[in-house]
Amino acid sequence: xxxxxxxxxxxxxxxxxxxxxxxxxxxxxxxxxxxxxxxxxxxxxxxxxxxxxxxxxxxxxxxxxxxxxxxxxxxxxxxxxxxxxxxxxxxxxxxxxxxxxxxxxxxxxxxxxxxxxxxxxxxxxxxxxxxxxxxxxxxxxxxxxxxxxxxxxxxxxxxxxxxxxxxxxxxxxxxxxxxxxxxxxxxxxxxxxxxxxxxxxxxxxxxxxxxxxxxxxxxxxxxxxxxxxxxxxxxxxxxxxxxxxxxxxxxxxxxxxxxxxxxxxxxxxxxxxxxxxxxxxxxxxxxxxxxxxxxxxxxxxxxxxxxxxxxxxxxxxxxxxxxxxxxxxxxxxxxxxxxxxxxxxxx
Amino acid sequence: xxxxxxxxxxxxxxxxxxxxxxxxxxxxxxxxxxxxxxxxxxxxxxxxxxxxxxxxxxxxxxxxxxxxxxxxxxxxxxxxxxxxxxxxxxxxxxxxxxxxxxxxxxxxxxxxxxxxxxxxxxxxxxxxxxxxxxxxxxxxxxxxxxxxxxxxxxxxxxxxxxxxxxxxxxxxxxxxxxxxxxxxxxxxxxxxxxxxxxxxxxxxxxxxxxxxxxxxxxxxxxxxxxxxxxxxxxxxxxxxxxxxxxxxxxxxxxxxxxxxxxxxxxxxxxxxxxxxxxxxxxxx
Numbered sequence: 079x080x081x082x083x084x085x086x087x088x089x090x091x092x093x094x095x096x097x098x099x100x101x102x103x104x105x106x107x108x109x110x111x112x113x114x115x116x117x118x119x120x121x122x123x124x125x126x127x128x129x130x131x132x133x134x135x136x137x138x139x140x141x142x143x144x145x146x147x148x149x150x151x152x153x154x155x156x157x158x159x160x161x162x163x164x165x166x167x168x169x170x171x172x173x174x175x176x177x178x179x180x181x182x183x184x185x186x187x188x189x190x191x192x193x194x195x196x197x198x199x200x201x202x203x204x205x206x207x208x209x210x211x212x213x214x215x216x217x218x219x220x221x222x223x224x225x226x227x228x229x230x231x232x233x234x235x236x237x238x239x240x241x242x243x244x245x246x247x248x249x250x251x252x253x254x255x256x257x258x259x260x261x262x263x264x265x266x267x268x269x270x271x272x273x274x275x276x277x278x279x280x281x282x283x284x285x286x287x288x289x290x291x292x293x294x295x296x297x298x299x300x301x302x303x304x305x306x307x308x309x310x311x312x313x314x315x316x317x318x319x320x321x322x323x324x325x326x327x328x329x330x331x332x333x334x335x336x337x338x339x340x341x342x343x344x345x346x347x348x349x350x351x352x353x354x355x356x357x358x359x360x361x362x363x364x365x366x367x368x369x370x371x372x373x374x375x376x377x378x379x380x381x382x383x384x385x386x387x388x389x390x391x392x393x394x395x396x397x398x399x400x401x402x403x404x405x406x407x408x409x410x411x412x413x414x415x416x417x418x419x420x421x422x423x424x425x
Numbered sequence: 426x427x428x429x430x431x432x433x434x435x436x437x438x439x440x441x442x443x444x445x446x447x448x449x450x451x452x453x454x455x456x457x458x459x460x461x462x463x464x465x466x467x468x469x470x471x472x473x474x475x476x477x478x479x480x481x482x483x484x485x486x487x488x489x490x491x492x493x494x495x496x497x498x499x500x501x502x503x504x505x506x507x508x509x510x511x512x513x514x515x516x517x518x519x520x521x522x523x524x525x526x527x528x529x530x531x532x533x534x535x536x537x538x539x540x541x542x543x544x545x546x547x548x549x550x551x552x553x554x555x556x557x558x559x560x561x562x563x564x565x566x567x568x569x570x571x572x573x574x575x576x577x578x579x580x581x582x583x584x585x586x587x588x589x590x591x592x593x594x595x596x597x598x599x600x601x602x603x604x605x606x607x608x609x610x611x612x613x614x615x616x617x618x619x620x621x622x623x624x625x626x627x628x629x630x631x632x633x634x635x636x637x638x639x640x641x642x643x644x645x646x647x648x649x650x651x652x653x654x655x656x657x658x659x660x661x662x663x664x665x666x667x668x669x670x671x672x673x674x675x676x677x678x679x680x681x682x683x684x685x686x687x688x689x690x691x692x693x694x695x696x697x698x699x700x701x702x703x704x705x706x707x708x709x
Contacts, residue, residue: 130608150611157612163605167627176623180614228613 079142081106081264082127082232087136089122096122097288104266109258111267111275114285115311120268121236127266128234129153141231156225160237162217164209170220171205177228195223198257215246222254226261233258235267239274251278272312276300284308306421309356316394320355322348330415337389338369341415354421359397361417368412371396376405453686459679466675476676485665490688493662496576497645497692500583501637507584508591508636512599513625530589537586541653544582545571571654578654583644591636598632599625634700638693645689
């Protein structure tokens, strides 16, 4: 049985459609991330799952039970807020105890849960402190701990790392994933940070303008985006309009673009002659043959060099481990057919 | 701190704090002195505890204390109890919320005496309420509602007059609680009452205490509502003080006045402490 089953969910605020016909299912113990730009509907979807909003249409099932109209206080979910939302007048221990106390859990069980969570999250020394005496990272851990003491079927995260500095963010990111695995929790995580989504998730739901663009594993989203939006949003991508000239061999197609000709591996024949062609900047192999491009900008990034190049006045990006290309140089490169992706023109 | 710096601070504070202390200090000094026989307007001025001993022995004094505390405590509780749900309701702006807020605060602009007269008109023997109840057929004949022995009229008037003040203080405090904190409580299983008891009340305790104390002090010293709409068989401490003064017994009036000040001080401290204990959220 799926942990969360969302069927044809829509949410309108007056004339504005925040979510339109969203259907997703989440497996038990799965870590699913809702990813998209600001205003794409990811937080709305999270609030619908947690019960703070009611959908205009559609059904939400948690553990097989229809909870579409069940208020948040009666749902078997726990939410970690972006702002942490700790109770400022209660100590860390009282914050951790809030949920179990509401659920009328016995005091011995409450104590066991707090001991367990505070030990796993390294909060034992902070139990008697008030939230304003803690650092951002500690507050985030209390927020996570408070959700964990509820032992929910589903744990929800609303951009929990956005208030942390870069180093702490990496630490807490790893910690959240570890805890999620350790407790065997089903998790839904909202972020607009694609690096965060790619590094943490079992699957990612990419949302755009209130619609699901693609639901897939991080690897598949990166290497096989289905739409132009996903290709562009996840990682860097060079996308060009092109025309399918014909088949070179079985499953290998010739596509002509404004910067040159590409061979593309595709099991199925393209649906239309007009297509969009996409490849990642790091897929370009600089060689002595292939497409010619002029280097207009060069940025050394440590483990690679980022080149902005131009062919026929069309700018695009190439990433290489070579460091000898300089601004004004003409380079030549090719892209393996397996690493070129065909996108439908209308996506 | 150098002497010069100390003098500078005192000099800067004198126009504001000094004036307040001088005015309060003078009143308290005169009242306390008069209650012990000094500053007599129509006799010998000398130290005496006679006025206190006589007053403590009077039944009317004890009844006035009880009555004033009854009015003070209940007015403070009713005003705050009514203001809380309104403050929570008006926490987030909605269409018409500003207008509703303004209407609710309107009693602050109406003088207590005017309000009392208007209220008496409504509940008098031939007033609007009696006529309305008869028109509905609920009452067959007019009922005497004015000057009721339990002082319900005074409590209604005090609550009507003071609730907007409590609302003013509580609205700001309730609005300062973030949505996320309330949503977190809800997400952790707290219903409306638990969200109030365990989150809103403890986080607004200071405003609530301030409202209760100020309302209590005002209501415990009520004169105008009591004189116009209060029961005829009971007197508030202010009424008793004025009646002694009317008879030229300034020393007894001073005893009542000092008692009133002590009750206001001690009563408000007790009320604030009790409110803190109950609302702190520590009582599970």
